Amino acid sequence: PSFEPAINPSGRAIGVSSDRSDGVEKVTGQAVYTMDFEEAGTLVGLVLRSEVARGRVLRLNAEPAEKIRGVRAVATHLDVPSLSGMSVVKDQPTFASDMIRYVGEPLAAVAADNEAIARRALAAIEVEIEELPAVVNLESAMAPDAPLVHENWQSYEIAMEAEDRSGNVVWQNGIKRGTDAEFERAFAEADAIVEDRFRVPRQNQTPIEPHVSAASYRNGRYVIHTSTQFPYMIRQRTAELLNVPPSQVRVVVPTVGGGFGGKLDAILEPIACVLARKSRRPVKVTNTREEEFATTGCRENASVWLRTAVSADGRILAQSAEVLSDNGAYSSGETVVCAGIATIALGSTYRIPLARYTSKVIYTNTPPTAAFRGVNGPYCIFAVENHVEHLARTIGMDRREFRMRNVIQKGDAMVNGQVLDDAYLLEAMASVESRVTWHQHAVPSAPGKLRGKALVPLSWLTNGGPAEATVHLADDGSIMITSAATEIGTGAVATGMRQIVAEVVGVSVDRVRISAPDTDGGGFDNGAQGSRTTFGSGEAARRAATAVREQIRRSAAALLDCDAGRIELIDGHAVREGGSSVSFADISRDQFGKSGPISGTGSFVAAAPKFDVGTVTGAAVTGLSGVSYHAHYAEVEVDAATGSIDILRYVVAQDVGRAINPAMIRGQVRGAVAQGIGYALYEEVRIDSRGHVIDTGFESYRVPTVLDIPPIDLEILENPSFEGPFGAKGVAEPPIVPVAAVLCAAVSDAIGHAITELPVTPFRVLEALQSAEQA
Ligand code: SMO
CATH class of the missing domain: 3.90.1170.50 (Aldehyde oxidase/xanthine dehydrogenase, a/b hammerhead)
Structure with missing residues (x-):
């Protein structure tokens, strides 16, 4: 891969933990939220x-x-x-x-x-x-005689196989890999066949501002x-x-x-x-908090069924999967779009030579579901990884060994046929293993305490959607970025994009400002979703800044009477090789009267990924961009008397492509793991038999607090992408994806019995312990 090297070789602007520019006004209560915004007479x-x-x-x-x-x-x-x-x-x-x-x-x-x-x-x-009569869960919505949530919905034009255009199925997506004959033979000749069904509840995003x-x-x-x-x-x-x-x-x-x-x-x-x-x-x-819980789009409740043929020497031969996701009563589009991602997510970590995957989105008479950080990744990976633990147990193979044998390596294709030339899963696993006691005997537990651990690898995507940005050189030599990229608290816009532009143009970060999103004031931006801000909006800004940089160098060359190739931009000055310099303010003022103010625009959309389709058919989402590689490890202690769970150790390796701001990355990983812990152990939006949301406040909907979140031992890996600015990939979503998978597997390891439903509450732990005793 070749990408432009950092323009400031000293790395002054990127790779540095610049302070969050929005931090002070937020912690001092000066930031103006929509909550605070009010025109006269509102x-x-x-x-x-x-x-x-x-x-x-x-x-x-x-x-x-x-x-x-x-x-x-x-x-x-x-x-x-x-x-x-x-x-x-x-x-x-x-x-x-x-x-x-x-x-x-x-x-x-x-x-x-x-x-x-x-x-x-x-x-x-x-x-x-x-x-x-209403259908308030997946089972009743899929019953043959179920009332239709949308009674005339068959009139909608949907690209779906004819036999499925009925009932409450909103949308269906599938991947087939290999011929029917090959697929059936693999199951017939397998040394073992393992089958599991996993269930997950709804999870509310619980933003502080509704x-x-x-x-x-x-x-x-x-x-x-x-x-x-x-x-x-x-x-x-x-x-x-x-x-x-x-x-x-x-x-x-x-x-x-x-x-x-x-x-x-x-x-x-x-x-x-x-x-x-x-x-x-x-x-x-x-919205009141009650409305926020009862009516806004949660992460959907879902079930994932997996059936896998495996050989005695630990190779996955073929796999069937069916994902059922609850759309709720209306479709925002997210649950439907993400149904396409589900079928890929299931086959993005291990080599699955033959596959039959289906993902269905189902209408129910419940509040519409929508996107939540990592979309369906947290439950697809929860299912895949706990199923992998089951596979390894069934054939009597060490689970680490089983994973190493099947994990996707450089040049392998995911289940959708997309080739991962840069797969770094083994490196991510090695990073985690170098920091944990995986190979050693577990520390002896106190009486009544059970210890377990698990290690989960992950490949995850970055949204590759379009972005535009404009960079202006102001009359005082400072830099202004206009963009509709939206700062939602990650720091990626307010700080990260400024770092990227500062790096390219050769100014300090505090000399760069960025506009607030306004559809009357900036170019198109695909929104703060799918970890795309740095990757997409950042790359558009980098391209715009590159255009400005070249104009500054040309103008400076004229002023300093030399070739533009001999001009370097350092700390707001254009410096001639070995000698005189001119400030950006002087260049700007000079240009105002000559050819007008200096500005540049940049736009971005991710290129189509590389495919080795072979016999793959049917994927609605055709490929993933900005793929990054990860491993999470957890060690837990379960109290056999109460079923309560302590997380003793949590270790992460995350490939970020290129770390633009390491402190912000640490913040994102910590936040994502925290939300993942909530999903794994506590959070559940329950709906009663008449379709009312039961959990409409924090009294019954338990989110993790600082007391529930262990220290997170993170190693940032840099495996540059071909497209993101300076090689950067998405950061904020992937670290929520494997958390429920690794925590549930670690708890199952501790108690010697599989758990297949989230959240892993003390009640479910005690139930599983009882089943383990009876077995
Ligand atoms: S679920 Mo994220 O906002 O793409």
């Missing part, structure tokens, strides 16, 4: 939500609410265009009209002078609903200030729902208090817009 918007999971709206009368003094607007489905012709991938209307499909579905909204009036107005809206959107309507345009990860998606989706051209919607993003995948879609934005249009006043709609 009204309070509240949403009336359905109390039943499935039903027919017989009557909806908003008139009594409209008559209340201080109520400025009441909106229902009558105020928005109907959704006919909307694609199934994004099918949620702003307000329900005739049918209700989940508890919490918006029926109407009000804008009033204050919250008390708005609450009274909600209570005054008259609603009559005929409750109908969803909140403020909208105004001026001169026929909507202006939205909102807490989002993806301003252009909000613009597009809101425009689609309001049936206006996207250019009639402007999206501005103040400081964001956490996203984690949950803030990709328009949820409150269209509601705020309709209320603003009707009231002719700015309107702010804020």
Whole structure:
């Protein structure tokens, strides 16, 4: 691989743990979140939500609410265009009209002078609903005679095999590798066949700042200030729902208090817009914590079935898999798109020569599910790795040995046929093993305490979506970046992109500023998703900065009377080889009068990966970009009397391509492992038999605290990508992916019995211990 070497060989700007520029204002309470943002005259918007999971709206009368003094607007489905012709991938209307499909579905909204009036107005809206039988879990939704969540949904155009275009299946994706005859022979001739089914619950992103959107309507345009990860998606989706051209919607993003995948879609934005249009006043709609738990898109509940043929000498011969993911009542698109990733994720760590994988997304009468850091990776890898432990046990082989025999190595293809010329899984595993006692005997446990450990390798992707950026040389010699890349708390925009540009242009990081995301003010950006900010937005900025750098050198050459090739850019100055120099401020002012201000633009989209398709067919997501390589190790101690789990040691090796800011990487790994611990051991959004979310607060929904998170021993590996800036790859998502896998495997190792369902609660541990005794 060849990529440009660092332009400042001293590494002044990248590879340095620059301070987070947004840190001080956040910890001192000065940062302005959408929560804090308020135009003069802003009204309070509240949403009336359905109390039943499935039903027919017989009557909806908003008139009594409209008559209340201080109520400025009441909106229902009558105020928005109907959704006919909307694609199934994004099918949620702003307000329900005739049918209700989940508890919490918006029926109407009000804008009033204050919250008390708005609450009274909600209570005054008259609603009559005929409750109908609902399907609130995967099993009942897939039953042959199940009620259809979308009764006329077969009219949607879906690229799906004909036999599956029925029932509540939203979308199906599959991968076939090898011929049917080869596949069947592998199972017939296998020394062992192992089968498992794994189950996982919903996980809520629990951002500190809930969803909140403020909208105004001026001169026929909507202006939205909102807490989002993806301003252009909000613009597009809101425009689609309001049936206006996207250019009639402007999206501005103040400081964001956490996203984690949950803030990709328009949820409150269209509601705020309709209320603003009707009231002719700015309107702010804020989710309560209860609404945040009960109505926003969680990581989906799912089940993963795996069946594998294996040889006595520990080789995977063939594998079947079926993933069932709960879409909820409407599709945001994420769960559907990610169904494609699931089939690849299952076959991205080990060589699977023959495969039959299916991934199905199912409609249920429950709140729509959506993206969450790592999408379905945490449950696909949880299933794959605990299944691998089962395979090794079955043939009596050491699990480390089994993994080494099957793990993808350089030049191998993943199950989708994509060749990984740079696979660094063995190196990641070696990094972890050099820091743990894997080969030694475990430290003896105290009486009643059981110790176990596990090591899990991982390949993971970076979103390769498009980005534009512009870099300007200002009149004072400082640098300005305009981009719609969105800072969601990782530091990748506010600090990382500035480091990248500083490195290229040859200034200190504090001389570089970056604009806040505004769809009226910067180029397109694919949003803070899939760990793509540094990789994609950063690369666009690097390219823009390179164009500026060359213009500065040309201008300096003219001023210093030499060849541009002899100019170096150092600390805000253009320096002629061995002699005189001119400051960026002087260059800038000189250029203003000659050929105008200096600026450059850059754009990026990842190239298609390399394939050795052979007999692979059917993958809807065709390839992964910016693949990085990882290993996680955990050692746990289980209390046999109480079932409680202590994490004694947690070790990570993460390939980041190129470390732009090591301290920020450590922060991301720690945050991801923390969220992974929550998923593995505590978190579960439960839904009752009538479709109500049970866990609507932190009293019953337990997230890990600082007391639950052990020190994390991280080694950062640098295996440069061909595309990211200076070789950088995505960082923030991959480290959540293997956490549940490694913790569950370590607990199963400790208690001598497999656990196949998350979260691994003390109750499940005691249940498994009991089964182990009976066996
Ligand atoms: S789930 Mo992430 O925001 O791509």
